[in-house]
Amino acid sequence: MSVKIRLQRHGKKGKPFYWIVAADARAKRDGKYLEKIGTYNPNVNPAEINLNVDKAVQWLQDGAQPTQTAKNILSYKGAMLKNHLAGGVRKGALTQEQADAKFAAWLEEKTTKISDKAAGLSKAQSEAKAAALAAEKAVNEARIEAAKPVVEEVTEEAATEEAATETIDEAAEKAAE
Numbered sequence: 001m002s003v004k005i006r007l008q009r010h011g012k013k014g015k016p017f018y019w020i021v022a023a024d025a026r027a028k029r030d031g032k033y034l035e036k037i038g039t040y041n042p043n044v045n046p047a048e049i050n051l052n053v054d055k056a057v058q059w060l061q062d063g064a065q066p067t068q069t070a071k072n073i074l075s076y077k078g079a080m081l082k083n084h085l086a087g088g089v090r091k092g093a094l095t096q097e098q099a100d101a102k103f104a105a106w107l108e109e110k111t112t113k114i115s116d117k118a119a120g121l122s123k124a125q126s127e128a129k130a131a132a133l134a135a136e137k138a139v140n141e142a143r144i145e146a147a148k149p150v151v152e153e154v155t156e157e158a159a160t161e162e163a164a165t166e167t168i169d170e171a172a173e174k175a176a177e
Contacts, residue, residue, distance in 0.1 A: 005059055005066040005074070007040065008033060017041055020051060020070060022059045035059070040073060046117055051077045057086060078107055
């Protein structure tokens, strides 16, 4: 029997939620599976992945073939690295303690990268909110300015022009008389 590690779709239309399962290759996508080894929620940023790494490594060592998406998820969570290190331990290239130390260091580095990404996303989101608020304030101020009644002020130039037209009108009246 050929075993695949693949995603099994759940969730509503437009809101997918996946189980990461080990299943017979002949089984339907959402059909019977041998063991559930994790979940994947792509609806949030960063995507939420819960994976039992030890079960995934056990299935990989037993010969299960991951699909491309499942392989990417397993790599992201470190199951592929742990499987690789376990192969090195079997061959005698490393001791179990060295393999565990390498995996722990990788896991710590990965955790800091994920937390930095989450912090960057929250910072970008707060900056976007602040920019939107500033733009909204500017629009409101422009709307208030446009709604004010227009008051014509008599400037010196307008007053002199008005006086000049009055004198011209007076001169025209005298000439008409």
